[in-house]
Amino acid sequence: MNVRFEVLIQLxxxxxxxxxxxxEGSLPALGWTNVSGVRVGRHVELTIEADSExxxxxxxxxxxxxxxxxxxxxxxxxxxxxxxxR
Amino acid sequence: MNVRFEVLIQLxxxxxxxxxxxxEGSLPALGWTNVSGVRVGRHVELTIEADSExxxxxxxxxxxxxxxxxxxxxxxxxxxxxxxxR
Numbered sequence: 001m002n003v004r005f006e007v008l009i010q011l012x013x014x015x016x017x018x019x020x021x022x023x024e025g026s027l028p029a030l031g032w033t034n035v036s037g038v039r040v041g042r043h044v045e046l047t048i049e050a051d052s053e054x055x056x057x058x059x060x061x062x063x064x065x066x067x068x069x070x071x072x073x074x075x076x077x078x079x080x081x082x083x084x085x086r
Numbered sequence: 087m088n089v090r091f092e093v094l095i096q097l098x099x100x101x102x103x104x105x106x107x108x109x110e111g112s113l114p115a116l117g118w119t120n121v122s123g124v125r126v127g128r129h130v131e132l133t134i135e136a137d138s139e140x141x142x143x144x145x146x147x148x149x150x151x152x153x154x155x156x157x158x159x160x161x162x163x164x165x166x167x168x169x170x171x172r
Contacts, residue, residue, distance in 0.1 A: 008129050023130070023153070030153060032145065034135040043094050043129040044109070049120040059118065067109070067116060 003048050003056040004081035009069045010041035044068055089134050089142040090167035095155045096127035130154055
């Protein structure tokens with residue numbers, strides 16, 4: 001079976017987020033002064049061919065920890081694609 | 087009221103995704119040969135101070151279209167933080 005997943009990767013809370021700060025710094029010039037706490041991370045979508053959803057999810061978790069994210073400074077969430085409420 | 091949003095930004099379907107291809111290319115060396123369709127995008131979290139959730143959401147949509155994403159090549163989704171099923 002093919003299972004599609006989304007992986008959301010963010011810097012751990014408390015770590016300085018230069019990209020987020022850059023976005024925040026550019027907002028007032030565009031007229032938006034009511035925005036705070038901007039954090040920029042990554043969003044990865046992929047399809048796994050596996051025997052079961054459990055096996056596929058376990059593989060995505062391992063891929064996220066070893067390749068997609070840096071667990072020292074980042075945290076990640078693995079979601080089935082479509083679990084996000086549109 | 088403070089409303090926290092998540093913005094998911096991805097290249098439009100059909101556009102070549104070099105980051106996704108790079109990830110796919112590195113997977114076989116790690117022993118994973120059952121992965122396809124890797125797409126790498128961005129995930130932005132931010133807090134809006136607004137009178138209503140509707141006003142806050144409208145502002146985030148405008149921010150996404152003008153600043154966070156490039157609508158020519160990217161598509162985005164605006165979600166209330168917490169709408170994602172963990």
